[in-house]
Amino acid sequence: MLKLLNVEKQYPNGVSALKNITLTVEQGEFVYLVGQSGAGKSTLIKLLYRELIPTKGFIQINDFDLRQMKERQVPQLRRTLGVVFQDFKLLPKMTVAENIGYALQVIGKSDTEIETAVEQVLEEVGLAEQATHFPDELSGGQQQRVAIARAIVNRPKVLIADEPTGNLDPQTTQGIMEILQRINDSGTTIIMATHNQQIVDELPHRVIEIADGQIVRDEQGGQYTHEVDNDKKTSAR
């Protein structure tokens, strides 16, 4: 499903953002990427949807070899992925339904197919009533739900989320996590970068911790902070 082998990313200014990353994610997994700001989480996420190209190593997602693939194949890859961001990235001059339908338009679906799919996905994220609203008429939580709806309307195999709850209050965050969990339950792989300790701890899944561009922990059902660190904190108190 998703394989990274000895992946390195060095920026043109010489900064080495990722070093020797090797990991495999199976279909249907829910993976948290945790680590401090600047650790390399966002770089890793960008490598996955091919916004960045690795300096070294091998990346395979949904049968696409990302290092070898040609520029014109990138849209094909992205159609098999859903991507969600902290700042929602909605088109302000399109309605909710248009924002979501756009992901289907680009792959040449008919208006009827788009209408049906959009209606269905809006039901799934609980925004059926807001279909004709514009993004600035919605709350932050609702906008993120629109972004999730857009990411999943194409029924991707993998959903990549970069800090999807970063701008949301705890209650809204919980709602978003419930939606992501439901999506994962339906078989979609989820890779989510987060700083939110509460959600990682309360909704346990595989945790991959990145520090200084390297994987320092890969733990099934892990906590946000490594247990050894927790112990240190407890004994310090």
Add this chain to the structure above:
Amino acid sequence: MKWITIKRHLRDSLRSLKRNGWMAFAAISGVAVTILLVGISLALVFNVTKLSRDVENDVRVQVLVEPKTTSKQKDTLKSELKEIAGVKTVSYSSKANELKKVVSQYGNSFKMFGGDDNPLNDVFTLKAKDPQATVKIAKKAAKIKHVAKASYGGDQARKLFRTMDSVRNWGVAFSVLLLIVAIFLIANTIRITILSRRNEIEIMRLVGATRWYIRWPFILEGAWTGLLGAIVPLIIIDFGYASVYHAVGRQLATSGYSLMTTSQLVWPLNLTLILIAMLIGAFGAAISMRRFLKV
């Protein structure tokens, strides 16, 4: 490309023009000013070209026949003149006829030169196929037997041809320069509108739109911007030209020359300007968004 995709691109481009109202208005205004300048300059070039052609075509070689040349000799001379390379027509006018022309132009007092006192010559008037060949024809005609003189206006005609040539060349160069300025102006205005929509392009790329799928609505939007931007200047140019034609055209007509008629100029000019505006709008959009499509 599927029909549904073409339909969507058309719809999206028009919708986007409407939704980005103020930015679109700025781009359309930029196009309008440039097209107005290009239009005025083209109207001038078209008319200068026409006038210079009129003047060129009006240049003829006057071949004066030696006095006492017999009718037979004149016939031979006529056929020899006809054989000169580049001659289109040869027409004859007797010295009596020439005197009539003088009398009609300068008055009855010249009637006293009638009959044997007529000092004028019989004249063959040669018209060249290519006005530029007039000088050569005159030189060749002068060498033929029974020709007293072959004149074409000499230095004046040469000077006139040179002036007309340079007026036309400078006019065309000026229009081309204006068009290049127009492309930069329009491309830059559209670049500003596209800059404000970087997020839109980024999102299109994220959801898997191909480069051409992203490009088309912007290119079409550029073309619509060109089309809308051309409307006001076209109206100004059309009505403006009609007034100029009425005011100047009549004065010119008395001298035997004429401006292009409104119908001769307006439609070709309108179509040319609309095409130019749409093409540079589309081209401007295409070059402006190149860097936003790089991964």
